[in-house]
Amino acid sequence: MRILLVEDDRRVAAALSSALTRRGYEVEHAATVDAALSAAPCDLVLLDLTLPDGDGTDLCRALRRRSAQLGIIAVTARGEERDRVLGLRLGADDYVVKPFSMVELQARIEAVLRRAAHAAPERDVIQAGPVRIDVAGRTVSVHDREVTLTRKEFDILLSLARQLGAAVPRDRILLDVWGTTWADRHTVEVHIGSLRGKLGDSRLVETVRGVGYRLRGE
Template sequence: MRILLVEDDRRVSSVMVSMLQRRGYEVEHAATATAALEAAPCDLVLLDMNLPDGDGLDVCRALRARNDQVGIIAVTARAEERDRVTGLRVGADDYVVKPFSMAELEARIEALLRRSVRHPPPAREVAEIGPLRIDHAARTVHLDEEPVTLTRKEFDVLASLARQPGVALSRERILLDVWQTTWSGKHTLEVHVASLRAKLGRPDLVETVRGVGYRLRA
Protein backbone atom coordinates (compact mmCIF):
# COMPACT_ATOMS: atom_id res chain seq x y z
CA MET A 1 0.00 0.00 0.00
CA ARG A 2 1.38 3.39 -1.00
CA ILE A 3 0.53 6.43 1.13
CA LEU A 4 0.93 10.08 0.21
CA LEU A 5 1.47 12.21 3.32
CA VAL A 6 0.70 15.89 2.74
CA GLU A 7 2.05 17.78 5.76
CA ASP A 8 4.13 20.96 5.98
CA ASP A 9 5.26 20.56 9.60
CA ARG A 10 8.65 18.84 9.45
CA ARG A 11 8.50 17.46 12.98
CA VAL A 12 5.04 15.98 12.52
CA SER A 13 5.81 14.60 9.06
CA SER A 14 9.04 12.98 10.27
CA VAL A 15 7.23 11.11 13.05
CA MET A 16 4.39 10.05 10.77
CA VAL A 17 6.67 8.85 7.96
CA SER A 18 8.71 6.80 10.41
CA MET A 19 5.60 5.23 11.95
CA LEU A 20 4.03 4.39 8.61
CA GLN A 21 7.22 2.88 7.21
CA ARG A 22 7.57 0.69 10.30
CA ARG A 23 4.10 -0.62 9.53
CA GLY A 24 5.23 -1.64 6.06
CA TYR A 25 3.72 1.17 4.02
CA GLU A 26 5.53 2.91 1.19
CA VAL A 27 5.33 6.63 1.94
CA GLU A 28 5.81 9.73 -0.20
CA HIS A 29 5.90 13.07 1.60
CA ALA A 30 4.65 16.33 0.10
CA ALA A 31 5.01 19.56 2.07
CA THR A 32 2.92 21.76 -0.24
CA ALA A 33 -0.31 21.68 -2.19
CA THR A 34 1.66 21.87 -5.43
CA ALA A 35 3.79 18.87 -4.51
CA ALA A 36 0.70 16.92 -3.48
CA LEU A 37 -0.96 17.46 -6.84
CA GLU A 38 2.23 16.50 -8.68
CA ALA A 39 2.81 13.31 -6.67
CA ALA A 40 2.59 9.86 -8.22
CA PRO A 41 -0.63 7.83 -7.82
CA CYS A 42 -1.16 6.25 -4.40
CA ASP A 43 -3.62 4.09 -2.46
CA LEU A 44 -4.32 6.53 0.36
CA VAL A 45 -3.72 10.23 1.14
CA LEU A 46 -3.19 11.72 4.59
CA LEU A 47 -3.98 15.37 3.91
CA ASP A 48 -3.26 18.38 6.11
CA MET A 49 -5.80 21.11 5.40
CA ASN A 50 -3.47 24.02 6.24
CA LEU A 51 -0.77 24.21 3.58
CA PRO A 52 1.63 27.07 2.84
CA ASP A 53 0.64 27.50 -0.80
CA GLY A 54 -3.04 26.57 -0.84
CA ASP A 55 -6.09 25.28 0.97
CA GLY A 56 -6.27 21.58 1.68
CA LEU A 57 -9.92 21.59 0.68
CA ASP A 58 -8.95 22.52 -2.86
CA VAL A 59 -6.31 19.77 -2.89
CA CYS A 60 -8.87 17.26 -1.60
CA ARG A 61 -11.37 18.31 -4.24
CA ALA A 62 -8.76 17.99 -7.01
CA LEU A 63 -7.50 14.59 -5.81
CA ARG A 64 -11.05 13.25 -5.60
CA ALA A 65 -11.90 14.52 -9.07
CA ARG A 66 -8.80 12.80 -10.40
CA ASN A 67 -9.43 9.45 -8.68
CA ASP A 68 -12.70 8.50 -7.01
CA GLN A 69 -11.18 5.30 -5.58
CA VAL A 70 -8.25 6.72 -3.61
CA GLY A 71 -8.73 6.89 0.16
CA ILE A 72 -8.39 10.38 1.68
CA ILE A 73 -8.09 11.11 5.39
CA ALA A 74 -8.02 14.77 6.38
CA VAL A 75 -5.49 15.30 9.18
CA THR A 76 -5.88 18.84 10.48
CA ALA A 77 -6.19 21.25 13.39
CA ARG A 78 -9.53 22.50 12.05
CA ALA A 79 -11.85 21.07 14.69
CA GLU A 80 -15.11 22.93 14.08
CA GLU A 81 -18.10 20.89 12.95
CA ARG A 82 -18.48 22.99 9.81
CA ASP A 83 -14.86 22.20 8.87
CA ARG A 84 -15.47 18.47 9.28
CA VAL A 85 -18.65 18.62 7.23
CA THR A 86 -16.99 20.63 4.46
CA GLY A 87 -14.00 18.29 4.34
CA LEU A 88 -16.21 15.22 4.00
CA ARG A 89 -18.39 16.89 1.39
CA VAL A 90 -15.47 17.80 -0.88
CA GLY A 91 -14.22 14.21 -0.90
CA ALA A 92 -12.47 13.17 2.31
CA ASP A 93 -13.37 9.68 3.58
CA ASP A 94 -12.45 10.43 7.18
CA TYR A 95 -11.38 13.38 9.34
CA VAL A 96 -8.77 13.31 12.14
CA VAL A 97 -8.25 16.37 14.34
CA LYS A 98 -4.83 17.30 15.70
CA PRO A 99 -3.47 16.47 18.17
CA PHE A 100 -4.13 12.76 17.63
CA SER A 101 -2.47 9.53 18.71
CA MET A 102 -0.65 7.38 16.19
CA ALA A 103 -2.75 4.44 17.38
CA GLU A 104 -5.92 6.29 16.41
CA LEU A 105 -4.51 7.27 13.02
CA GLU A 106 -3.40 3.71 12.34
CA ALA A 107 -6.86 2.39 13.25
CA ARG A 108 -8.51 4.86 10.89
CA ILE A 109 -6.11 3.93 8.08
CA GLU A 110 -6.86 0.25 8.55
CA ALA A 111 -10.61 0.88 8.69
CA LEU A 112 -10.48 2.81 5.42
CA LEU A 113 -8.33 0.17 3.74
CA ARG A 114 -10.72 -2.55 4.96
CA ARG A 115 -13.59 -0.72 3.31
CA SER A 116 -11.60 -0.56 0.07
CA VAL A 117 -11.24 -4.37 -0.02
CA ARG A 118 -14.66 -5.19 1.46
CA HIS A 119 -15.85 -6.34 -1.94
CA PRO A 120 -12.92 -8.28 -3.45
CA PRO A 121 -13.42 -10.09 -6.76
CA PRO A 122 -16.02 -12.78 -6.02
CA ALA A 123 -14.65 -16.25 -5.60
CA ARG A 124 -16.20 -19.02 -7.64
CA GLU A 125 -17.77 -21.57 -5.32
CA VAL A 126 -15.41 -24.19 -6.73
CA ALA A 127 -12.23 -22.95 -8.41
CA GLU A 128 -9.88 -25.14 -10.41
CA ILE A 129 -6.47 -23.55 -10.79
CA GLY A 130 -3.89 -25.82 -12.35
CA PRO A 131 -3.69 -28.94 -10.17
CA LEU A 132 -5.62 -27.22 -7.36
CA ARG A 133 -9.34 -27.59 -6.71
CA ILE A 134 -10.63 -25.17 -4.08
CA ASP A 135 -14.18 -25.46 -2.79
CA HIS A 136 -14.85 -22.13 -1.06
CA ALA A 137 -18.23 -23.16 0.32
CA ALA A 138 -17.00 -26.44 1.82
CA ARG A 139 -13.56 -24.94 2.59
CA THR A 140 -11.77 -27.93 1.14
CA VAL A 141 -8.68 -28.18 -1.06
CA HIS A 142 -7.55 -30.95 -3.39
CA LEU A 143 -4.22 -31.13 -5.18
CA ASP A 144 -4.05 -33.62 -8.07
CA GLU A 145 -7.34 -35.09 -6.72
CA GLU A 146 -5.76 -35.70 -3.30
CA PRO A 147 -7.23 -33.86 -0.26
CA VAL A 148 -5.02 -31.33 1.53
CA THR A 149 -5.82 -30.53 5.16
CA LEU A 150 -5.31 -26.85 6.00
CA THR A 151 -5.90 -24.74 9.06
CA ARG A 152 -8.52 -21.99 8.85
CA LYS A 153 -5.95 -19.24 8.26
CA GLU A 154 -3.97 -21.31 5.76
CA PHE A 155 -7.17 -21.84 3.77
CA ASP A 156 -8.00 -18.13 3.99
CA VAL A 157 -4.54 -17.18 2.66
CA LEU A 158 -4.93 -19.61 -0.24
CA ALA A 159 -8.47 -18.36 -0.92
CA SER A 160 -7.25 -14.76 -0.99
CA LEU A 161 -4.63 -15.63 -3.60
CA ALA A 162 -7.08 -17.83 -5.54
CA ARG A 163 -9.48 -14.93 -6.12
CA GLN A 164 -6.96 -13.52 -8.60
CA PRO A 165 -4.71 -16.36 -9.81
CA GLY A 166 -1.58 -15.16 -11.56
CA VAL A 167 -1.89 -11.70 -9.98
CA ALA A 168 0.69 -10.52 -7.44
CA LEU A 169 -1.06 -9.46 -4.23
CA SER A 170 0.69 -7.20 -1.75
CA ARG A 171 1.42 -8.41 1.76
CA GLU A 172 -0.91 -5.69 3.09
CA ARG A 173 -3.77 -6.78 0.83
CA ILE A 174 -3.54 -10.39 2.01
CA LEU A 175 -3.34 -9.30 5.66
CA LEU A 176 -6.48 -7.21 5.20
CA ASP A 177 -8.29 -10.09 3.50
CA VAL A 178 -7.36 -12.67 6.13
CA TRP A 179 -6.68 -10.81 9.40
CA GLN A 180 -8.60 -7.57 8.74
CA THR A 181 -5.52 -5.54 9.59
CA THR A 182 -2.27 -4.52 7.94
CA TRP A 183 -0.34 -4.88 11.18
CA SER A 184 -0.21 -8.45 12.40
CA GLY A 185 2.53 -10.14 14.39
CA LYS A 186 6.01 -10.15 12.93
CA HIS A 187 6.28 -12.65 10.09
CA THR A 188 2.71 -13.92 10.67
CA LEU A 189 1.92 -14.07 6.96
CA GLU A 190 5.30 -15.53 6.06
CA VAL A 191 4.86 -18.35 8.59
CA HIS A 192 1.42 -19.25 7.22
CA VAL A 193 2.67 -19.16 3.63
CA ALA A 194 5.57 -21.46 4.53
CA SER A 195 3.18 -23.89 6.23
CA LEU A 196 0.78 -23.73 3.27
CA ARG A 197 3.58 -24.52 0.83
CA ALA A 198 4.74 -27.45 2.96
CA LYS A 199 1.25 -28.96 3.14
CA LEU A 200 0.70 -28.55 -0.60
CA GLY A 201 4.05 -30.21 -1.24
CA ARG A 202 4.46 -27.88 -4.22
CA PRO A 203 6.27 -24.71 -3.04
CA ASP A 204 6.24 -23.38 -6.60
CA LEU A 205 2.45 -22.97 -6.57
CA VAL A 206 2.62 -20.00 -4.18
CA GLU A 207 5.27 -17.70 -5.59
CA THR A 208 7.05 -14.93 -3.74
CA VAL A 209 7.02 -11.66 -5.68
CA ARG A 210 9.99 -9.73 -4.36
CA GLY A 211 9.09 -6.32 -3.01
CA VAL A 212 5.35 -6.96 -3.42
CA GLY A 213 3.94 -10.10 -1.81
CA TYR A 214 2.70 -13.41 -3.19
CA ARG A 215 1.04 -14.86 -6.27
CA LEU A 216 -0.80 -18.14 -6.90
CA ARG A 217 0.56 -19.64 -10.09
CA ALA A 218 -2.23 -19.77 -12.66
Protein backbone atom coordinates in the same frame (compact mmCIF):
# COMPACT_ATOMS: atom_id res chain seq x y z
CA MET B 1 1.23 -0.60 1.71
CA ARG B 2 1.92 2.81 0.29
CA ILE B 3 0.80 6.03 2.01
CA LEU B 4 0.93 9.51 0.51
CA LEU B 5 1.45 12.06 3.30
CA VAL B 6 0.34 15.53 2.21
CA GLU B 7 1.68 17.94 4.84
CA ASP B 8 3.41 21.31 4.40
CA ASP B 9 5.02 21.38 7.87
CA ARG B 10 8.24 19.49 7.27
CA ARG B 11 8.86 18.87 10.97
CA VAL B 12 5.44 17.26 11.37
CA ALA B 13 5.89 15.37 8.09
CA ALA B 14 9.27 13.99 9.19
CA ALA B 15 7.88 12.76 12.51
CA LEU B 16 4.82 11.17 10.90
CA SER B 17 6.85 9.58 8.09
CA SER B 18 9.25 8.06 10.60
CA ALA B 19 6.44 6.68 12.77
CA LEU B 20 4.57 5.21 9.78
CA THR B 21 7.73 3.69 8.31
CA ARG B 22 8.43 1.95 11.63
CA ARG B 23 4.95 0.43 11.36
CA GLY B 24 5.79 -1.09 7.99
CA TYR B 25 4.27 1.44 5.58
CA GLU B 26 6.02 2.90 2.55
CA VAL B 27 5.59 6.68 2.80
CA GLU B 28 5.86 9.38 0.13
CA HIS B 29 5.74 13.00 1.31
CA ALA B 30 4.16 15.83 -0.69
CA ALA B 31 4.23 19.38 0.69
CA THR B 32 1.98 20.96 -1.94
CA VAL B 33 -1.14 20.28 -3.99
CA ASP B 34 0.90 20.01 -7.18
CA ALA B 35 3.29 17.48 -5.61
CA ALA B 36 0.38 15.41 -4.33
CA LEU B 37 -1.31 15.32 -7.74
CA SER B 38 1.90 14.14 -9.41
CA ALA B 39 2.77 11.53 -6.76
CA ALA B 40 2.91 7.82 -7.50
CA PRO B 41 -0.20 5.66 -6.94
CA CYS B 42 -0.85 4.77 -3.31
CA ASP B 43 -3.25 2.86 -1.06
CA LEU B 44 -4.12 5.73 1.27
CA VAL B 45 -3.67 9.51 1.56
CA LEU B 46 -3.15 11.40 4.83
CA LEU B 47 -4.23 14.88 3.80
CA ASP B 48 -3.61 18.20 5.55
CA LEU B 49 -6.36 20.59 4.48
CA THR B 50 -4.19 23.71 4.77
CA LEU B 51 -1.57 23.81 2.00
CA PRO B 52 0.57 26.65 0.62
CA ASP B 53 -0.58 26.42 -3.01
CA GLY B 54 -4.25 25.56 -2.62
CA ASP B 55 -7.03 24.27 -0.43
CA GLY B 56 -6.82 20.67 0.71
CA THR B 57 -10.56 20.25 0.21
CA ASP B 58 -10.11 20.84 -3.52
CA LEU B 59 -7.29 18.30 -3.54
CA CYS B 60 -9.51 15.83 -1.67
CA ARG B 61 -12.21 16.23 -4.32
CA ALA B 62 -9.68 15.73 -7.14
CA LEU B 63 -8.21 12.60 -5.55
CA ARG B 64 -11.64 11.11 -5.00
CA ARG B 65 -12.55 11.69 -8.65
CA ARG B 66 -9.47 9.67 -9.60
CA SER B 67 -10.41 6.64 -7.52
CA ALA B 68 -13.45 5.55 -5.54
CA GLN B 69 -11.36 2.93 -3.70
CA LEU B 70 -8.52 5.22 -2.57
CA GLY B 71 -8.46 5.67 1.21
CA ILE B 72 -8.37 9.34 2.27
CA ILE B 73 -7.99 10.57 5.84
CA ALA B 74 -8.02 14.31 6.49
CA VAL B 75 -5.37 15.10 9.12
CA THR B 76 -5.69 18.73 10.12
CA ALA B 77 -5.92 21.31 12.88
CA ARG B 78 -9.35 22.38 11.60
CA GLY B 79 -11.55 20.93 14.33
CA GLU B 80 -14.79 22.80 13.69
CA GLU B 81 -17.80 20.63 12.92
CA ARG B 82 -18.41 22.40 9.60
CA ASP B 83 -14.83 21.60 8.51
CA ARG B 84 -15.23 17.91 9.39
CA VAL B 85 -18.56 17.70 7.58
CA LEU B 86 -17.16 19.46 4.51
CA GLY B 87 -14.14 17.16 4.35
CA LEU B 88 -16.30 14.05 4.57
CA ARG B 89 -18.73 15.35 1.96
CA LEU B 90 -15.87 16.03 -0.44
CA GLY B 91 -14.73 12.43 -0.29
CA ALA B 92 -12.59 11.88 2.82
CA ASP B 93 -13.19 8.52 4.52
CA ASP B 94 -12.24 9.81 7.95
CA TYR B 95 -11.14 12.98 9.74
CA VAL B 96 -8.41 13.24 12.42
CA VAL B 97 -7.87 16.49 14.31
CA LYS B 98 -4.39 17.50 15.46
CA PRO B 99 -2.96 16.73 17.94
CA PHE B 100 -3.59 12.98 17.81
CA SER B 101 -1.86 9.81 18.98
CA MET B 102 -0.21 7.35 16.61
CA VAL B 103 -2.31 4.57 18.15
CA GLU B 104 -5.49 6.40 17.09
CA LEU B 105 -4.12 7.18 13.62
CA GLN B 106 -3.01 3.55 13.15
CA ALA B 107 -6.50 2.31 14.05
CA ARG B 108 -8.13 4.75 11.63
CA ILE B 109 -5.72 3.82 8.82
CA GLU B 110 -6.51 0.12 9.27
CA ALA B 111 -10.26 0.78 9.34
CA VAL B 112 -10.18 2.86 6.14
CA LEU B 113 -8.00 0.32 4.31
CA ARG B 114 -10.38 -2.49 5.30
CA ARG B 115 -13.37 -0.54 3.99
CA ALA B 116 -11.55 0.27 0.74
CA ALA B 117 -10.65 -3.39 0.20
CA HIS B 118 -14.24 -4.53 0.80
CA ALA B 119 -15.58 -1.86 -1.56
CA ALA B 120 -13.42 -3.03 -4.46
CA PRO B 121 -15.30 -5.07 -7.09
CA GLU B 122 -14.69 -8.79 -6.59
CA ARG B 123 -14.47 -11.39 -9.33
CA ASP B 124 -16.57 -14.54 -8.89
CA VAL B 125 -13.69 -16.81 -9.89
CA ILE B 126 -9.96 -16.15 -9.96
CA GLN B 127 -7.71 -18.43 -12.04
CA ALA B 128 -4.01 -18.45 -11.14
CA GLY B 129 -2.28 -21.06 -13.28
CA PRO B 130 -3.59 -24.42 -12.05
CA VAL B 131 -5.24 -22.80 -9.02
CA ARG B 132 -8.95 -21.98 -9.31
CA ILE B 133 -10.55 -19.88 -6.55
CA ASP B 134 -14.32 -19.66 -6.26
CA VAL B 135 -14.60 -16.44 -4.23
CA ALA B 136 -18.30 -16.63 -3.38
CA GLY B 137 -18.26 -20.37 -2.66
CA ARG B 138 -14.90 -20.11 -0.83
CA THR B 139 -13.59 -23.23 -2.55
CA VAL B 140 -10.20 -23.90 -4.13
CA SER B 141 -9.06 -26.48 -6.64
CA VAL B 142 -5.63 -27.25 -8.09
CA HIS B 143 -5.54 -29.08 -11.45
CA ASP B 144 -9.31 -29.64 -10.95
CA ARG B 145 -8.66 -31.34 -7.60
CA GLU B 146 -10.53 -29.71 -4.72
CA VAL B 147 -8.31 -28.59 -1.85
CA THR B 148 -9.65 -28.08 1.67
CA LEU B 149 -8.31 -24.92 3.31
CA THR B 150 -8.92 -23.35 6.69
CA ARG B 151 -10.60 -19.94 6.78
CA LYS B 152 -7.27 -18.17 7.34
CA GLU B 153 -5.53 -20.13 4.58
CA PHE B 154 -8.30 -19.27 2.13
CA ASP B 155 -8.19 -15.58 3.11
CA ILE B 156 -4.40 -15.49 2.64
CA LEU B 157 -4.72 -17.11 -0.79
CA LEU B 158 -7.46 -14.63 -1.74
CA SER B 159 -5.30 -11.70 -0.57
CA LEU B 160 -2.52 -12.88 -2.87
CA ALA B 161 -4.92 -13.63 -5.75
CA ARG B 162 -6.40 -10.12 -5.64
CA GLN B 163 -2.95 -8.85 -6.67
CA LEU B 164 -2.08 -11.78 -8.90
CA GLY B 165 1.56 -11.83 -9.97
CA ALA B 166 2.48 -8.90 -7.72
CA ALA B 167 4.50 -9.04 -4.52
CA VAL B 168 2.05 -8.59 -1.62
CA PRO B 169 3.63 -7.17 1.56
CA ARG B 170 3.21 -9.13 4.79
CA ASP B 171 1.45 -6.12 6.32
CA ARG B 172 -1.13 -6.17 3.52
CA ILE B 173 -1.81 -9.85 4.22
CA LEU B 174 -2.08 -9.16 7.95
CA LEU B 175 -4.58 -6.38 7.32
CA ASP B 176 -6.64 -8.42 4.86
CA VAL B 177 -6.77 -11.55 7.00
CA TRP B 178 -6.36 -10.47 10.62
CA GLY B 179 -7.65 -6.90 10.33
CA THR B 180 -4.50 -5.33 11.77
CA THR B 181 -0.82 -4.88 10.93
CA TRP B 182 0.20 -5.39 14.56
CA ALA B 183 -0.17 -9.17 14.57
CA ASP B 184 2.87 -11.46 14.81
CA ARG B 185 4.38 -11.72 11.33
CA HIS B 186 5.56 -15.25 12.13
CA THR B 187 1.88 -16.18 12.02
CA VAL B 188 1.81 -15.36 8.30
CA GLU B 189 4.85 -17.57 7.64
CA VAL B 190 3.26 -20.52 9.46
CA HIS B 191 0.00 -20.22 7.52
CA ILE B 192 1.86 -19.75 4.20
CA GLY B 193 3.79 -22.97 4.89
CA SER B 194 0.55 -24.84 5.53
CA LEU B 195 -1.07 -23.32 2.42
CA ARG B 196 1.84 -24.38 0.22
CA GLY B 197 1.60 -27.93 1.53
CA LYS B 198 -2.10 -28.16 0.71
CA LEU B 199 -1.69 -26.65 -2.77
CA GLY B 200 0.84 -29.41 -3.45
CA ASP B 201 3.44 -27.20 -5.15
CA SER B 202 5.50 -24.78 -3.08
CA ARG B 203 6.42 -22.84 -6.23
CA LEU B 204 2.86 -21.55 -6.60
CA VAL B 205 3.35 -19.15 -3.66
CA GLU B 206 6.74 -17.48 -3.96
CA THR B 207 8.60 -15.68 -1.18
CA VAL B 208 9.71 -12.19 -2.21
CA ARG B 209 12.63 -11.49 0.08
CA GLY B 210 12.20 -8.39 2.21
CA VAL B 211 8.65 -7.79 0.95
CA GLY B 212 6.20 -10.64 1.30
CA TYR B 213 4.71 -13.23 -1.05
CA ARG B 214 3.52 -13.62 -4.64
CA LEU B 215 0.95 -15.98 -6.14
CA ARG B 216 2.12 -17.06 -9.56
CA GLY B 217 -0.34 -16.27 -12.30
CA GLU B 218 0.89 -18.60 -15.00
